[in-house]
Amino acid sequence: MTALARRDRLDSKAIVLGVLIVAAKVVVTLPQLRTDLALVAITWVVVISFVVVGVALLSTEDIADANGWNCLVVAAATLPGDLNNAHFPPSVAAVGFVLEPTYLAAAVALVLRYPRARLNRRGRFITAGLVITSVVWRIPLVFFAGDLPSPFHDATVLPNVEAAPWWFDWVWLRAGYLGTIMLLIGAAGLLVIRAVTSRGLIRTSLAPLAIVGAVCALSAAADNLIWVLGIPGPQFEPIALIRNFSAAAIPVALLGDLIRRRGASAAISSHVLQAARSGDVLSLEGALRDVLLDRTLTVRPTSDLTPQSPAAGDKGGPRRSVTVTSAYARTPLVVIEFDVRSVTDEALLRTVLAAVQVGLDNTQLTQELLQRMTELEASRARIVQAGAQERRKVERDLHDGAQQQFLAVAATLAKSDFVSDQELRDVVQNARVGLSDALAELRQLARGIHPAALSQGGLSAALPYLCDQSPLHITLHIDDSVRGRSIAPAVETAMYFIAAESLANAARHAPDSEVVINLTSDQARVNIEISDHGRGGARFAEHGGLVGLRDRAEALDGELDVHSDPCPEHPDDAGSRVSASFPIDGRTV
Amino acid sequence: MSSQYDLRSPDGESLTVVLVDDSALFRQGLAGLLFAAGLQVVAELGNVDALPAVMARLQPNVVLMDVRMPPTHTDEGIAAAQMLRDQFPKVGVLVLSTYAEAEWARRLLANGASGLGYLLKDRVDDVPTLIAAIRRVSAGGTAIDPEIVAHLLRRSTQQPSAMDRLSPRELETLALMAEGLSNTGIGAQLYLSSRTVEAHIASIFDKLPLQHRDTATNRRVLAVLAYLHERESQDPQDSAPQTLRRGATEE
Numbered sequence: 001m002t003a004l005a006r007r008d009r010l011d012s013k014a015i016v017l018g019v020l021i022v023a024a025k026v027v028v029t030l031p032q033l034r035t036d037l038a039l040v041a042i043t044w045v046v047v048i049s050f051v052v053v054g055v056a057l058l059s060t061e062d063i064a065d066a067n068g069w070n071c072l073v074v075a076a077a078t079l080p081g082d083l084n085n086a087h088f089p090p091s092v093a094a095v096g097f098v099l100e101p102t103y104l105a106a107a108v109a110l111v112l113r114y115p116r117a118r119l120n121r122r123g124r125f126i127t128a129g130l131v132i133t134s135v136v137w138r139i140p141l142v143f144f145a146g147d148l149p150s151p152f153h154d155a156t157v158l159p160n161v162e163a164a165p166w167w168f169d170w171v172w173l174r175a176g177y178l179g180t181i182m183l184l185i186g187a188a189g190l191l192v193i194r195a196v197t198s199r200g201l202i203r204t205s206l207a208p209l210a211i212v213g214a215v216c217a218l219s220a221a222a223d224n225l226i227w228v229l230g231i232p233g234p235q236f237e238p239i240a241l242i243r244n245f246s247a248a249a250i251p252v253a254l255l256g257d258l259i260r261r262r263g264a265s266a267a268i269s270s271h272v273l274q275a276a277r278s279g280d281v282l283s284l285e286g287a288l289r290d291v292l293l294d295r296t297l298t299v300r301p302t303s304d305l306t307p308q309s310p311a312a313g314d315k316g317g318p319r320r321s322v323t324v325t326s327a328y329a330r331t332p333l334v335v336i337e338f339d340v341r342s343v344t345d346e347a348l349l350r351t352v353l354a355a356v357q358v359g360l361d362n363t364q365l366t367q368e369l370l371q372r373m374t375e376l377e378a379s380r381a382r383i384v385q386a387g388a389q390e391r392r393k394v395e396r397d398l399h400d401g402a403q404q405q406f407l408a409v410a411a412t413l414a415k416s417d418f419v420s421d422q423e424l425r426d427v428v429q430n431a432r433v434g435l436s437d438a439l440a441e442l443r444q445l446a447r448g449i450h451p452a453a454l455s456q457g458g459l460s461a462a463l464p465y466l467c468d469q470s471p472l473h474i475t476l477h478i479d480d481s482v483r484g485r486s487i488a489p490a491v492e493t494a495m496y497f498i499a500a501e502s503l504a505n506a507a508r509h510a511p512d513s514e515v516v517i518n519l520t521s522d523q524a525r526v527n528i529e530i531s532d533h534g535r536g537g538a539r540f541a542e543h544g545g546l547v548g549l550r551d552r553a554e555a556l557d558g559e560l561d562v563h564s565d566p567c568p569e570h571p572d573d574a575g576s577r578v579s580a581s582f583p584i585d586g587r588t589v
Numbered sequence: 590m591s592s593q594y595d596l597r598s599p600d601g602e603s604l605t606v607v608l609v610d611d612s613a614l615f616r617q618g619l620a621g622l623l624f625a626a627g628l629q630v631v632a633e634l635g636n637v638d639a640l641p642a643v644m645a646r647l648q649p650n651v652v653l654m655d656v657r658m659p660p661t662h663t664d665e666g667i668a669a670a671q672m673l674r675d676q677f678p679k680v681g682v683l684v685l686s687t688y689a690e691a692e693w694a695r696r697l698l699a700n701g702a703s704g705l706g707y708l709l710k711d712r713v714d715d716v717p718t719l720i721a722a723i724r725r726v727s728a729g730g731t732a733i734d735p736e737i738v739a740h741l742l743r744r745s746t747q748q749p750s751a752m753d754r755l756s757p758r759e760l761e762t763l764a765l766m767a768e769g770l771s772n773t774g775i776g777a778q779l780y781l782s783s784r785t786v787e788a789h790i791a792s793i794f795d796k797l798p799l800q801h802r803d804t805a806t807n808r809r810v811l812a813v814l815a816y817l818h819e820r821e822s823q824d825p826q827d828s829a830p831q832t833l834r835r836g837a838t839e840e
Binding site: 396400407417418 | 611612614615617618619621622625626627657662687710711713714716
């Protein structure tokens, strides 16, 4: 995916540029910086950005709602810290002091959870640990003060406060803060490990959040370490600045990921769709490798069942395979196999698979359509050709048959110019015989074009007549369900000629066999089957009568099948079976 | 009985005829008719295979031949007629066809008209025309079916041409010229004196750009037919009837 790769390069340039701009800004504004004001301003920015991103996450379907709510919780959790100063009554300030670290737990929960709805076991452990070591462990700090400087702004204003025992600093201040530090380092480690062990799109997507989150957690840990060491002072304020800055960057990283996902989804949709439409498995594989950034991903048709080894040079993590099934035909299309670590995001996977499905379905439908069109064109051409051939045959039958017979009669009658009255009788007698022969010939021909019985009495009347004319021994069954049914005339004609052609074939290949004709119908269709036990010569020969009849059947949305025994399934049988089925009204049901 | 027509060959014998037609029924009927009319049918053939041998052995005056015959049922008769023309120039060949195909007639006469004829089979009902045609081709003349001539004339007069300047009588004369009739024959048909016929013919030759101002009947037929064919093929809106098209589209 060249488009996405190019965007990555642009991103990194812009990032470098943006960092330079910010650094320059910081350097230039340092002389006029008033730390407390800056810290307050930054917390505003943090709160605003968490609220905005939280709302943005809640308004998207790509990311679980828990992440959006978590953003709002982080924004709200920054409030207690602001109560911890002399502007508020001591009791309020005390509550604020105790609850101040909740923002840490909330922020860690957010970055560890994102983009899933639930925290995993380690995430829950770290979050709960942070609540205990930072929030619960702070409660004694409100009431007692030890030798170390207290983070509570003024522990002495509370009543009944006496000097804490010697172990107070160790148990409550140092132990609690150290626990918090360890958990923060753990959280940073988890983030980094997660980003490093993931693959493909997920890795590039998680990297900014991992970096920002790790920086934030580590700077918060360093900030805590100052209290453990008991050396607070304005010289360490830059650490708090870094912590707050990186906290402000968390929503930006989330937003960036969201935009990236959106872009990736759109790109995936169009790119994968395009590749899938090509119908070429290799180009689809290339496209999927591009968009999921997993070079070990494989795509193969479901017909190819050999398990494939992942590409060489990769350590090869656990693999997962997904079968894409046609949406309209419900048949498997391809199997996609990939590194589990590259796609941990089910929404993204669904997008990809949907694009693959749509693209492949599209290709398959197009191909089927083209194939059907080619078949239709061929069949239409054959029908036209068969029509012309039929007309030529009729002309020739007329020319060779009745026309010559009538001309012979004319010649016979012309003899009357030269014969005596006695001979005239013979001339006329000969002419009468010739005429009646010619008429019989015409009648036969007319029946071949369209049997009169068919127009007058339908198939039920024409078939017995057809059987009577045949030299074969025929058993004709006409189901009661057919009699009295109104069948489309075109269907009746097609079925009549299928029977006629089959009988002609049987006369050639099974002259001594009994022929059985079965005419049945159900709700929507009428069926005919003509079977014999002869040598089984019936088949679709090129330019043969059965091919023409099949075209005719298909033009009426009917089907014509020919079966010849012996075949692999009926090695002991012999004979031919021609069966046809039509919609009763001749139209598509 | 045969006194009705003069059916003697140039050497005074009764005309001998060979029939070639794949329809046995028609052959039989025609043979009966010709026999009754006083001709000698010396051989009947169902196809042209044995024709050269039969010709060499029996040396008939006339061959009556169908066009569509085995093996391809297309134009065997025309090809066979041209073969006879080359190998037996003294034998008259009268092609009998179910259809009035101008194209077949043109091909038949492509290398000269002498002793050749093309007649519709329907003429078996018109004994005088049939006998006259047989006589004409046996005597080295030409016989073209009136149907074909009428068709060509109709097509030619449908468009503005030099034909417009012909009087009705001259048109009738032109048609009979095309059928292969001699001046005497034309006079007999139109109840005109030979002098009047000659005047009409001179006038036709004046008005039409015919290729040969030839008075020999056979070459005159060719000239007139060639002229009519040419007029026909110039027709811009081709609405040629079926009979004409078939010759061109079927091999």
